[in-house]
Amino acid sequence: MEMGLAFALSLAAAAxxxxxxxxxxxxxxxxAAPLTExxxxxxxxxxxxxxxxADARMTVPVTIGTGGPYHFIVDTGAQRTVIxxxxxxxxxxxxxxxxxxxxxxxxxMVNTYVIPAISVGAPRGALGxxxxxxxxxESRNLGAPGLLGLDTLQGHMVTIDFVRNQMTxxxxxxxxxxxxxxxxxxxxQARSLFGQLVVxxxxxxxxxxxxxxxxxxxxxxxxxxxRRAVSRSTKHMExxxxxxxxxxxxxxxxxxxxxxxxxxxxxxxxxVAFADAEPFRRFDLIKRPALLxxxxxxxxxxxxxxxxxxxxxxxxxxxxxxxxxxxxxxxSRLNP
Numbered sequence: 204m205e206m207g208l209a210f211a212l213s214l215a216a217a218a219x220x221x222x223x224x225x226x227x228x229x230x231x232x233x234x235a236a237p238l239t240e241x242x243x244x245x246x247x248x249x250x251x252x253x254x255x256x257a258d259a260r261m262t263v264p265v266t267i268g269t270g271g272p273y274h275f276i277v278d279t280g281a282q283r284t285v286i287x288x289x290x291x292x293x294x295x296x297x298x299x300x301x302x303x304x305x306x307x308x309x310x311x312m313v314n315t316y317v318i319p320a321i322s323v324g325a326p327r328g329a330l331g332x333x334x335x336x337x338x339x340x341e342s343r344n345l346g347a348p349g350l351l352g353l354d355t356l357q358g359h360m361v362t363i364d365f366v367r368n369q370m371t372x373x374x375x376x377x378x379x380x381x382x383x384x385x386x387x388x389x390x391x392q393a394r395s396l397f398g399q400l401v402v403x404x405x406x407x408x409x410x411x412x413x414x415x416x417x418x419x420x421x422x423x424x425x426x427x428x429x430r431r432a433v434s435r436s437t438k439h440m441e442x443x444x445x446x447x448x449x450x451x452x453x454x455x456x457x458x459x460x461x462x463x464x465x466x467x468x469x470x471x472x473x474x475v476a477f478a479d480a481e482p483f484r485r486f487d488l489i490k491r492p493a494l495l496x497x498x499x500x501x502x503x504x505x506x507x508x509x510x511x512x513x514x515x516x517x518x519x520x521x522x523x524x525x526x527x528x529x530x531x532x533x534x535s536r537l538n539p
Contacts, residue, residue: 261363261418261498262347263370266322267294273348277361277370278419279509280482280495281352282398284321284335285448287342290349291316299336307424307447307480313338321355323372344450350419353398353511360510363418365502377512384517391466391516396486400514405465405494407432412492414465416509416516420497423475424455429492430477433460443476453478463494468518473500 264272273290286296299315315336322333333355342348360375384390393400402414412429422445425433434440440456447453455476463470475494483489501507506519 261370263323263351263372265349265351267318268320270294275349275351276345276347276419277356278350278352278417279356279361280399280415280417280419281350282354284318284337284352284355285345285350286316286318286337286339287345287348288339289342291337291339302338304338304449305481305485306449306451307445307453307478307482310481311449313340313449315339323351323355340448341450344446344448350448357398357511360508360512361418362506362508363501364506366505375510375512385519387520389466389468389518389520391518393514393516395511395514398511399486400509400511400516402465402496402516405463407460407464407492408436408462410492412463412494413488414494414496415486416501417495417497418501418509420495421499422457423473423497423500424480424495425475425477426483426488426493427477427479428488428490429475429494430456432492433458433475433477440477445476453480465496466518468520470500470503 261277262274263277265275266272267290275284296316296318299317301312301314304311304313315338318335318337320334335354337349356372358374358376360371360373362371362373364370391402391404393402395401396415399415402416403411405412405414407429410432417424437458437460440458443455443457445453445455455478457474457476459472459474461471461473463473482495483493486493503521504518505521506517508515508517508519510517
């Protein structure tokens with residue numbers, strides 16, 4: 204059975220080589236442009252969930268059947284929910300069909316297990332009791348008992364509050380009219396590609412790039428087309444090794460770049476790893492510069508909200524509502 208892009212974009216924690224730490228990147232908002240469509244306030248009550256910060260990724264409590272909670276990583280870059288072989292064995296889940304899996308470090312066949320009902324938080328939570336067939340991988344490579352992918356997140360809005368260390372998962376649906384952005388908030392309209400949200404209003408030094416939000420990746424990843432553009436102005440790159448969820452090692456070039464802009468928000472000194480990773484090929488993002496925006500970039504904001512039905516990304520900027528020119532990752536002014 205062909206799974207296609209079932210699990211395309213996830214990276215496990217940085218592994219064999221730890222690069223020297225770069226200074227914390229900063230975000231700089233541009234003057235706000237008029238917004239024509241943003242998501243409306245949602246009426247259903249949200250499930251309030253605490254999340255851990257293991258390896259700079261997020262986990263939420265997941266219920267399988269009546270068992271749990273099990274802390275799964277929230278991975279907006281993965282099209283399918285993944286379960287560890289160890290947890291599947293403990294729960295005595297029935298085996299499913301072998302599928303073809305695409306990960307950062309390559310492709311291969313993996314077995315699956317049938318999860319009769321999975322929900323976030325308590326049973327019958329925001330995601331309900333969804334029956335899925337989940338690919339199985341080793342927990343030591345996943346870094347958690349499982350990954351929560353788009354098959355359980357579609358039709359919902361994920362809100363990550365980095366100040367309160369909380370996450371909400373709320374049912375959502377496409378709407379014609381939307382609430383305006385707050386004074387310190389940027390709303391980014393995206394397009395859907397295989398269920399992923401792709402931001403096209405993004406640029407590197409004035410050149411348009413494609414950006415995919417990937418909460419399952421520790422570090423932001425660029426394709427080789429973006430690397431070629433960056434190498435013209437950045438000579439120093441160091442080699443690092445990243446451990447993929449399948450246990451394979453991906454070797455990447457690592458550097459710090461500036462002048463990345465997403466919907467008018469500038470990322471300065473953003474660390475990016477560059478590699479000829481398989482997901483770029485599957486998304487037909489080989490020739491065009493592309494970036495997987497990982498947790499190292501997302502955590503610069505006070506709050507990140509990802510609304511899949513409305514194809515929007517809402518970013519609450521650090522600092523106060525006056526939007527001073529430059530902020531550090533903790534929200535303090537760099538140039539007071």
